[in-house]
Amino acid sequence: MSFKVPRGTQDILPGKVELWQYVEEKARDLCRRYNYKEIRTPMFEQTELFMRGVGDTTDIVQKEMYTFEDRGGRSLTLRPEGTASVVRSYVENKLFGNPIQPTKLYYIGPMFRYERPQSGRMRQFVQFGVEALGSADPTIDAEVIALVMELYRELGLDNLKLVINSLGDTESRNAHREALVNHFKPRIDEFCSDCQSRLAKNPLRILDCKVDRDHELMSNAPAILDYLNEESIVYFEKVKTLLDDMNITFVVDPNLVRGLDYYNNTAFEIMIDGDGFGSITTLCGGGRYNGLVQEIGGPETPGIGFGLSIERLLMALEVQNISLPLKETLDCYVISMGDEAKLAATNLTFKLRQAGLSCDQDYLDKKMKAQMKAADRFEATFVAIIGENELEKNTVVVKEMATGEQEEIPVLELTNYLQKKLN
Template identity: 50%
Template sequence: MAYQIPRGTQDVYGDQSYKWQQLERIFREFCYLYNYDEIRTPIFEHTNVFKRENDSSDMVNKEMYTFQLENSSTSLTLRPEGTAGVIRSFVENKMYANPDLPVKLYYMGPMHRHERPQKGRLRIFNQFGVECLGNKSPYTDVECITLAFSILKALGLNDIKVTINTLGDDESRASYRAALKEYFKPHLDDLCSDCKRRYEQNPLRILDCKIDHDKEFMKNAPSMKDYLNEGSKEYFETVLSLLDELNIPYEIDDNLVRGLDYYTHTVFEIVSINKEMGAQSTVLAGGRYDGLISYFGGPDGMSGIGWALGIERILLALEAEGIALETKPALDAYVMCLDSEARSKALQIVTELRAYGYRSDMDMLQRSFKAQFKAVDRAKAKVAILIGNTEVENNQVTIKDLKKKEQTTVDMEDMIETLDHILMEEHDH
């Protein structure tokens, strides 16, 4: 039997793993600058963490990996998104009692959704995300968007734009929901099966439908901005004004509602406008949620805002713009063993090199001199260190500068100093 990776999953290895590490490093660096702390939550949670009553999202209704262990009535779900688990932890661990609110957290890791695999959409996909909890302010919203935009610009992405909308407060959304139900009522027979369900649960989600969005009646649907009360209108205007002051470019999208039901007030996406991205153009998305913390048992009225970006989508966006990330770095030194009797000495040498911080390797297969040199080339080593019986007897090593094609034999005690000199010269050039 041939063992194969499950559909919709991937192995990340070789040069690709170094690209991921670069993304992770940049993400961590910016979160550090913005005073965010890392949080790591379980890869599965109790199902009710994700499945809330009357949730109309496709994620909850179609895409979750839910299971029960034998002889157990406990329902568990592999996390399909990061926010709910972070909020659960925030409440369970009483982080809301922190005198220095907001609590600013970031996470990274795999998420799981059973959907049709395609370019940029996998069943196990990886996200970076942030959550800023315990503060409701347009300033917090804008700081959160600025962090997202800054990370993507630091990666070199230029073909991106911020799209933004407001869903208003509870009162505004209730008025808007009523208007949408009234508007879509004559068109119920024309809606897809999902939107018929959304009509009852959350008609705002009809605006996010990928099937019905081109139908004529969708173009004349009521707009959220016409149902905002004064407080919601003022909140959103402040967000836009602050974005203008920080020179963050954006477009208002009246149909942007996001794919999850818990969002309120500010919602936003950052999309790639590069034509190579096709349908999977959203690289980052998020918004504010006013009721989620209290839903999990936290203080009433405590709010949060967050976003998540998909690593796989970011990699596609970088590729579309021709932006190269780091690949596997060259070795500083490769230790070549010329005689089998010198292998133990070669092992001592490579161990010493690593102790001094040099990225090093050696031949472990007792290959021929020619085969070892091919390995040196494949490793793109900067220096080869040759050790054989003669060198062992004389307590020496031969060091070959592979860039200059020069070699010298030095006493063992001078090896590190000589290597320092060669690599420093190479670095200067």
């Protein structure tokens, strides 16, 4: 019987995993500069958390979650996104009581959604996201957007389009909700069953429907921007002014609603323009969720965040032919000739690794020529050669692969020699 990787998942092999490590390290460094701290939450949670946190009218909850019962009969779900878990942890661990506020967190980890696998979209995918909890200041909205735009910029991506919208506060959303119901209700039987159920539960989600997006009522549906109260208008204008001040270009799209129920006020998406990326061009999405903490049992707490797929980010880099500056070379490859020399080479390799150098040796008893070829395949900067003569003199022959220059030095001096040469 042969086994294959499950549909919608992938093996990330050496040669590719270095790209992931580079991007993840870039994200971690950026969060360090913005003073966001890492949080790690379980890969599965109580199902009710996502039903309440993500929203039971969303496609994620209705169609895409991996849900199962454990041996105690409890319903658990593999996390489909990161925000609900972070907020649950924020409430459970009473992070709102910390003297330093807002609480600024980030996460990088696997998420799970049962959807049709396609280019850049997997059933298991890795999401990077940030959450800022405890501030209702539009400054932090702009900061969150600036952070993710800076990540893309530092990785070399261009042809990006930042789209923003305001979903308004509770008063504005209620007014817009009433207008949407009045707009769609007379002809709701022409829409899909999902939209028909959304009319009563969350009519804003109708605007995000993929099935009925070409229906004529979609094009002239009431826009949220027409129902913003004065407070929401002022808030949105401040966010736009802050983005302008940071020279972050954006487009306002009144039809941007996002796919999760917990958003209000600022919502945004980052899309990639250009050929070769397929029909789904969104790289990142996020927004403000001022009622989510209360929904999960915490105190009234404003929040904002975003999430992005590492898979789609790497796909964008590939489409734009961007090569990341990866260091894939080996500092030193130790070559030995003879059994006694191999014992010495093993000890020497260990010492070099202890000193912080990347180092390897032969484990297949290859001839001298084959070991040199192996060093070349590893793109080793230096080789250190030990044979009978070197053992007798307690020396090693060091060869710089790029120039071919070599010299014989005492074994005890090898570490310092290589460190000076490599720095």
